[in-house]
Amino acid sequence: MKLCDLVRRGSDQKVTGFAIDHRKVVPGNVFGAFQGAKFNGEDFIEEAVERGAIAVVTRPGVETGRAFRIESDNVRATFAELAGRYYAPYPDEIVAVTGTNGKTSTVEMTRQIWRMTGKRSASIGTLGVTTGDDQVKTGLTTPDIVTFLSNMAGMRRMGISHVAYEASSHGLDQHRSEGLPVKVGAFTNFSRDHLDYHKDMDAYFAAKMRLFTDVVVDGGAAVVWTDDPRSDEVIAHVKERGLRLLTVGERGDTIRLGERRSTPLGQALNIVHDGEQRLLKLPLIGAYQAANVLVAAGLALATGGDWEKIFGAMTRLSPVRGRLERAVISRKGAPVYVDYAHTPDALEAAIAALRPHVEGRLITLFGAGGDRDTGKRVPMGEVAAAGSDLVIVTDDNPRSEDPDAIRAEIMKGAPDALNIAGRRDAIAAAIKEARAGDIVLLAGKGHEQGQIVGDKVLPFDDVEVARECAV
Numbered sequence: 001m002k003l004c005d006l007v008r009r010g011s012d013q014k015v016t017g018f019a020i021d022h023r024k025v026v027p028g029n030v031f032g033a034f035q036g037a038k039f040n041g042e043d044f045i046e047e048a049v050e051r052g053a054i055a056v057v058t059r060p061g062v063e064t065g066r067a068f069r070i071e072s073d074n075v076r077a078t079f080a081e082l083a084g085r086y087y088a089p090y091p092d093e094i095v096a097v098t099g100t101n102g103k104t105s106t107v108e109m110t111r112q113i114w115r116m117t118g119k120r121s122a123s124i125g126t127l128g129v130t131t132g133d134d135q136v137k138t139g140l141t142t143p144d145i146v147t148f149l150s151n152m153a154g155m156r157r158m159g160i161s162h163v164a165y166e167a168s169s170h171g172l173d174q175h176r177s178e179g180l181p182v183k184v185g186a187f188t189n190f191s192r193d194h195l196d197y198h199k200d201m202d203a204y205f206a207a208k209m210r211l212f213t214d215v216v217v218d219g220g221a222a223v224v225w226t227d228d229p230r231s232d233e234v235i236a237h238v239k240e241r242g243l244r245l246l247t248v249g250e251r252g253d254t255i256r257l258g259e260r261r262s263t264p265l266g267q268a269l270n271i272v273h274d275g276e277q278r279l280l281k282l283p284l285i286g287a288y289q290a291a292n293v294l295v296a297a298g299l300a301l302a303t304g305g306d307w308e309k310i311f312g313a314m315t316r317l318s319p320v321r322g323r324l325e326r327a328v329i330s331r332k333g334a335p336v337y338v339d340y341a342h343t344p345d346a347l348e349a350a351i352a353a354l355r356p357h358v359e360g361r362l363i364t365l366f367g368a369g370g371d372r373d374t375g376k377r378v379p380m381g382e383v384a385a386a387g388s389d390l391v392i393v394t395d396d397n398p399r400s401e402d403p404d405a406i407r408a409e410i411m412k413g414a415p416d417a418l419n420i421a422g423r424r425d426a427i428a429a430a431i432k433e434a435r436a437g438d439i440v441l442l443a444g445k446g447h448e449q450g451q452i453v454g455d456k457v458l459p460f461d462d463v464e465v466a467r468e469c470a471v
């Protein structure tokens, strides 16, 4: 592809790729000069051009030397659109999931349902890039736009036709996951998170809504979970945009959720689709997992799936890593669950999921990440105290903050909790305390393989530590 194929008045020089980090520029690249949280990409234009960039996407009037200047008032959006055209083609059926909680679970369940119904499928999100045979970690939920688009194009070359990706609010706000045809967008729920970045709930909600107002293609579809206080607003955006609407949940029209009953190993749901009521036996516990499964089924339907096959696939779903994962049963007979709940709403959902299975006490252990929304700490303490019989407050990823201070803040919401520094010691104490009939919930780190202390990542896996402490 030549530059003139991408932009008007561009030269006939060959474009060899796109880059947003000047250190990755090779001759023939188009460089995107993004103004970021830490750096201003415009400061690296000169070096990018020296390294061979033939064009630079940047704000109007910014000096780009001998490279062709592609001016835009929205540099990230223009870059995504151009890079999107360069890296095409992509898998035919691309869908995206947004919401405060449940994105990773939903994309992973969608991938599983597609696979079980005969499609070559993949998912992209917090767990990395997952295909049927492989999982590659990317470090972030939303990789940068160049990695995102080239991964998508690579999947097409591998023969993958169906991809579900997680559209985080950061990713949406920074146009990090677009530029390619997204046929369906899904909404799981909305509650507080990431206010360190978005500043207020309205800005956070608006970032998420971009999925429906801008990212999904014209004539595309939306799957909306109906039972969230903000669902009606989402539906209004979807209707205004003219997308095909599929609703799931207790108020859903496409899949209506009726009575839900916990069983020892999962749950049974009464669901109605197309006027027909059926009993769905899910091998996963907790209302929140049922909600995510139904959104995933909605996505499978929206991409042309057959209901009979989707229904069968739902009964055979495998658990998602670190989401209510049973790590071990302690020597005294108490099951220990690991969950990724790191927001007040998620913690409440994880506690509610386990409660029906508790005969004795529910022991909840958690902390809160440093350098992240501090306002969620007290409410997390409150929901843990309200729903548990014993709360242990410990460290999550302290990052650059003082872990003692983070715990002290959480304790304001849970004054009766035990405050134990050091996650390993706290997990050991929780498991030691548990008797037969009790359940231990280790919340906040889910699948994570490391603990971020300062700028170091120390190996840490809740599941592994729980197993070590249980012997």
Ligand SMILES: CC(=O)N[C@H]1[C@@H](OP(=O)(O)OP(=O)(O)OC[C@H]2O[C@@H](n3ccc(=O)[nH]c3=O)[C@H](O)[C@@H]2O)O[C@H](CO)[C@@H](O)[C@@H]1O[C@H](C)C(=O)N[C@@H](C)C(=O)N[C@H](CCC(=O)O)C(=O)O
Residues within 6 Å of the ligand: 020, 021, 022, 023, 032, 033, 034, 035, 036, 037, 038, 039, 040, 041, 044, 126, 140, 141, 142, 143, 144, 145, 168, 169, 170, 171, 174, 176
């Ligand atoms: C605050 C934030 O989201 N930052 C992300 C963002 O960085 P940024 O655009 O602000 O970039 P910056 O570091 O200020 O640099 C500006 C520009 O200069 C360029 N640069 C910089 C230095 C240099 O020497 N040369 C150079 O060219 C950079 O490549 C960049 O284009 O875009 C980068 C890639 O496109 C991300 O790596 C980076 O994620 C940081 C590391 C991060 O921690 N992000 C977290 C908060 C995040 O995004 N998390 C969400 C998860 C949310 C969830 O799951 O709920 C996610 O989607 O992953």
Ligand SMILES: Nc1ncnc2c1ncn2[C@@H]1O[C@H](COP(=O)(O)OP(=O)(O)OP(=O)(O)O)[C@@H](O)[C@H]1O
Residues within 6 Å of the ligand: 099, 100, 101, 102, 103, 104, 105, 106, 126, 141, 166, 188, 189, 288, 289, 291, 292, 322, 323, 324, 339, 340, 341, 342, 345, 346, 347, 349, 350, 446
């Ligand atoms: N539908 C839901 N409703 C409420 N809570 C949920 C829901 N789905 C998941 N959770 C809670 O949120 C946690 C994280 O789930 P998941 O990883 O699927 O969400 P996510 O949106 O990808 O999170 P992140 O923003 O960190 O990427 C779960 O471990 C659970 O505690």
Ligand SMILES: N[C@H](CCC[C@H](N)C(=O)O)C(=O)O
Residues within 6 Å of the ligand: 141, 342, 368, 369, 370, 372, 396, 397, 444, 445, 448
């Ligand atoms: N995507 C989230 C994950 C938080 C996980 C939790 N363990 C923490 O470190 O706060 C974030 O980066 O804000």
Ligand SMILES: [Mg+2]
Residues within 6 Å of the ligand: 103, 104, 125, 126, 127, 141, 166
């Ligand atoms: Mg996620």
